Amino acid sequence: xxxxxxxxxxxxxxxxxxxxxxxxxxxxxxxxxxxxxxxxxxxxxxxxxxxxxxxxxxxxxxxxxxxxxxxxxxxxxxxxxxxxxxxxxxxxxxxxxxxxxxxxxxxxxxxxxxxxxxxxxxxxxxxxxxxxxxxxxxxxxxxxxxxxxxxxxxxxxxxxxxxxxxxxxxxxxxxxxxxxxxxxxxxxxxxxxxxxx
Numbered sequence: 001x002x003x004x005x006x007x008x009x010x011x012x013x014x015x016x017x018x019x020x021x022x023x024x025x026x027x028x029x030x031x032x033x034x035x036x037x038x039x040x041x042x043x044x045x046x047x048x049x050x051x052x053x054x055x056x057x058x059x060x061x062x063x064x065x066x067x068x069x070x071x072x073x074x075x076x077x078x079x080x081x082x083x084x085x086x087x088x089x090x091x092x093x094x095x096x097x098x099x100x101x102x103x104x105x106x107x108x109x110x111x112x113x114x115x116x117x118x119x120x121x122x123x124x125x126x127x128x129x130x131x132x133x134x135x136x137x138x139x140x141x142x143x144x145x146x147x148x149x150x151x152x153x154x155x156x157x158x159x160x161x162x163x164x165x166x167x168x169x170x171x172x173x174x175x176x177x178x179x180x181x182x183x184x185x186x187x188x189x190x191x192x193x194x195x196x197x
Contacts, residue, residue: 018052023094025057028114038119039126041158046130051087053122058095077121079128088133090125097121119158123151 017039019032035053059075076096082088095101097117099110110117127150131143163169172179 017047017050020052020054023055023057025094025098025100027055027094028098028111031114031118034115034118035122038122038158041161042123042126042154046126046134049082049088049133050090050126050129052089054089054091055094056091057093059091059093076117077125079125079132081129081132088129090122090129092118092121092125116155116159120151120155123154123158124148127151127154 019035021027021032039047039053059078074093074096076093078091078093080086080089080091097110097114099106102110124147127147130150131146160169
């Protein structure tokens with residue numbers, strides 16, 4: 001075990017972040033390993049100060065105490081910052097990601113996209129932690145676009161790494177610049193239409 005210089009704190013790595021599964025919903029096979037893999041993808045300096053990832057059935061709003069009924073349109077994730085003696089942690093709703101109360105088709109679609117949705121939620125929550133605690137140069141009014149950009153950038157890089165050798169990735173790789181130009185053009189047209197209204 002390496003010794004640390006006096007006054008320095010060790011960086012929190014993905015292996016040190018615990019996964020607290022309090023969900024009664026049956027999770028897809030390999031969910032805990034996927035969580036660790038997603039957290040290992042992120043730089044360890046972005047995870048400094050995070051204690052755990054808590055998996056729950058549904059997230060209850062923190063300002064409503066004693067209410068056990070989940071709100072319609074449940075939150076997929078919630079960031080809990082450090083408060084006095086409690087460390088910062090992430091709370092992820094398995095009910096919002098797996099949708100066990102919906103019909104068969106919605107449940108199947110949610111199960112098929114579970115890994116990508118879980119990664120998107122975790123990247124967004126870690127981005128919140130990073131910009132609220134570690135990046136002090138960002139103004140509070142500019143936090144939301146920065147967090148969204150952080151999550152999108154990491155999700156894009158993570159998904160490219162996951163699908164690097166697949167047939168679909170090799171097939172669509174030459175067409176990707178055209179799709180990006182088309183998306184940019186559609187966004188521009190949408191912004192122009194919104195300005196006219």
